[in-house]
Amino acid sequence: MGKITCNVVRDLIPLYVDDVLSNDSKEIVENHIAECEGCKKYYSQLKDGATHTAERSRHDQKIIKSIRKEIRRKRNIAVGVAVIIVTLIAVVALFSTVDAMKQDMVSGEFSEKNEVSAEAVELHNKEIEVKKKIKALDNENITNIRLDIVCNANDNSISEACIYIVSKADIEDAEMKSRIRELTAQCLEIETTNIEVIYGVAE
Numbered sequence: 001m002g003k004i005t006c007n008v009v010r011d012l013i014p015l016y017v018d019d020v021l022s023n024d025s026k027e028i029v030e031n032h033i034a035e036c037e038g039c040k041k042y043y044s045q046l047k048d049g050a051t052h053t054a055e056r057s058r059h060d061q062k063i064i065k066s067i068r069k070e071i072r073r074k075r076n077i078a079v080g081v082a083v084i085i086v087t088l089i090a091v092v093a094l095f096s097t098v099d100a101m102k103q104d105m106v107s108g109e110f111s112e113k114n115e116v117s118a119e120a121v122e123l124h125n126k127e128i129e130v131k132k133k134i135k136a137l138d139n140e141n142i143t144n145i146r147l148d149i150v151c152n153a154n155d156n157s158i159s160e161a162c163i164y165i166v167s168k169a170d171i172e173d174a175e176m177k178s179r180i181r182e183l184t185a186q187c188l189e190i191e192t193t194n195i196e197v198i199y200g201v202a203e
């Protein structure tokens, strides 16, 4: 067996650093670098490089982890914001519905945004009464009744009423209109001349 040259040792040193050499080869490398400054230096550089690579890899893992964490955090925030928005929309929709219901109850000049006044409730009850009575006049033909009431701005008293009556057939009955006027006048306590009756035919 000839002399182990530096070239042979330097071929082995990378494998030595990776710890994949047999014990015999390891011994050859160790004996050589104990006495040869050049190969020892070469070994140190390779070893430092390997350590650096491992550290770098660990560092990269850390960065990847923190990026993943950040992504998760952002996703959680997005989900949270979405939940809040949906909740807000639901609340707004609910309040709009309640408000619309109040508005439905309140007609004409009585309309008040935030509270249903006693007058409005009274008016609403009168409306129901009128509609019931008109419906009772012709329960078979009348499919829908709408009552628009106009009130005096000063005392909130009713001044006019327009009644839209939708029926299955085309009713042009003067007597019927007259009876509707009378009933409405009684319920709303206004002059018959202030009441208009309009018929329409349901499609």
Ligand SMILES: [Zn+2]
Pocket (backbone or CB within 6 Å): 005, 006, 009, 032, 036, 038, 039
């Ligand atoms: Zn050497």
